[in-house]
Amino acid sequence: MSRYEEILSILSNRPFRWVVTGAAGFIGSHLVETLLGLKQQVIGLDCFLSGTRSNLDEAVSLCGNGKPDLRFVKGDIRDMEACREVCEGADFVLHQAALVSVPRSFDEPHLNNSCNITGFLNMLLAARDANVRSFVFASSAAVYGAQPQGPICENTPLAPMSPYAVAKRTGELYSRVLSCGMRSTGLRYMNAYGPRQDPSSPYSGVISIWTKQTMEGKTPAIFGDGNNTRDFVYVDDIVQANILAAMQDTNDGCNGNVFNVGTGKPTSLEELLSSIQRAVHEYFPDIPQTANPRYMPERTGDIRHSQADITLARKTLGYEPRLSLAEGLERMIGGGSKAGKETSKN
Ligand SMILES: NC(=O)c1ccc[n+]([C@@H]2O[C@H](COP(=O)([O-])OP(=O)(O)OC[C@H]3O[C@@H](n4cnc5c(N)ncnc54)[C@H](O)[C@@H]3O)[C@@H](O)[C@H]2O)c1
Structure with a gap:
């Protein structure tokens, strides 16, 4: 049994109270779906900056639990009171809410700063003051900036190239100096994908x-x-990393740990496009084949290569990516929800 399977089995027998910020977003709604499927109590916080109510509705309908225990709070992480309200009595906080776009962080740097730095700080302090067991937050591979080709590990010197990346790094630093006894863990997601x-x-x-x-x-x-x-x-592996990080059984006093979360495998954009076209035509043979791609100039802030070294997450958290790109695309394009699958294994 893998560490993740062990933890899923523990959770399916014992409810905890989880806060998920950004619950109406892509990753947040998958966290909600999985936790509800594991019969956990979930409090979601979102202000619908980019997330939608339909994401939440879909998470609830696919969770495979007839009595989902979800309380949703429409609120903003820039509002300290909203952060305190959701953290009260919580065991774990999975902080995902953010302005997520690199180009938009250039277009609207104040919005980036208020959501991704002030909002982050609010959630960190609210979680700490509420004595939660563990605060896990979404950082990003963007903190590495441009690096030579090859796997990047967590101690690679950082070179943030956008306001978004500066904010994500600031969150990591705040978590290191302000957690004061609360276990806090940053997850540097690579490029996540999946339904919603x-x-x-x-x-x-x-x-x-x-x-x-x-x-x-x-x-x-x-x-x-x-x-x-x-x-x-694939988003299920992002969910896996969050749950593993929250449920780590060590408390070595070393807060502010960060882990890469990816597959460790690089894919070129050209390969990606062929894989998507293959998967679409396999499942939808009636859709006409598209012409060769158009090539456009690179965008500001785009980096050339990004590939995670996931050794640390493997060793420390027991993280093991479960889906290859082909499998993930098949699941996303071919349909079929993950609902209930995790729980039914246990
Ligand atoms: N998707 C990726 O590939 C990726 C990669 C690296 C890091 N991340 C990080 O993962 C997290 C989740 O990203 P996602 O892809 O699900 O994006 P998303 O846009 O789907 O979700 C973000 C959610 O946060 C909410 N939100 C934004 N500002 C808020 C605020 N001030 N108060 C309350 N809610 C707010 C949005 O409404 C949205 O529902 C983000 O922190 C993002 O930076 C994502």
């Missing part, structure tokens, strides 16, 4: 945008020459 990732915004992840375009018979555009690489990680 919003394809309708120019700020969305490339997989959701390209999948939507391919399904509509349109030709996607590649920014750059197509050789840029990314480490694409």
Whole structure:
């Protein structure tokens, strides 16, 4: 039995109270779905900056639990009182709420600062003051900035290249100096993908945008020459890392730990597009094949290569990515929810 399976089994027999911020977003709604499926008590906080009520509704309907214990608070992490309200009595906090887009952090740096630095600080302090067992927060691979090709480990010197990355790094530093006894863990997500990732915004992840375009018979555009690489990680593995980090049984007094969360495998944008087209045409043979991609100039703040070294998360958390890119695309495009699967294994 893997460490994750062990923990899922513990959770399915014992309810804890979890706060998920950004609960109406892509990753947050998957955390909600999995936790509700494990019969946990969940308090979601979101102000719908980019998330939607339909994400939450879908999470509830797919969770596989007829009596989901979810309290949703429409509120803003920039409001300290809202943060305190949701943290009261909580065991674990999974802080995901953020302005997530790199280009938008250039366009609206004050919004980035207020959500991703002040809002982060509010949640950290509210969780600490409420004596929660563990505070886990979404950091990002963006903190590494441009690095030479090859796997990046957590002690690589950082080079944030955008207001978004500066904010994510600031959160990591705050967690190191302000947790004061509360276990806090930052997860540097690589490129997450999966159902409910919003394809309708120019700020969305490339997989959701390209999948939507391919399904509509349109030709996607590649920014750059197509050789840029990314480490694409399926959302279930992001959920796994959050639950493992929250439930770590060590408290070594070393707060502010950070872990890479990816697959450790690089994929070029060109390979990605072919994989998406293959998966779409396998499941929807009637959709017309699209022409070769259009190539556009690289965007400000885009990095050339990104690939996680996940040794530390493997060793310390017991994290093991469970889905390859092909499997993840198949699940996302071919349909089929993960609902109930985790719990039914135990
Ligand atoms: N998706 C990725 O590939 C990726 C990669 C690295 C890091 N991350 C981080 O993971 C977290 C979740 O990202 P996501 O992809 O699910 O994005 P998302 O936009 O789907 O979710 C973010 C959620 O936060 C909410 N939110 C934003 N500002 C808020 C505020 N001030 N108060 C309350 N709620 C607020 C939004 O409404 C949204 O529901 C973010 O912290 C993001 O920076 C994501």
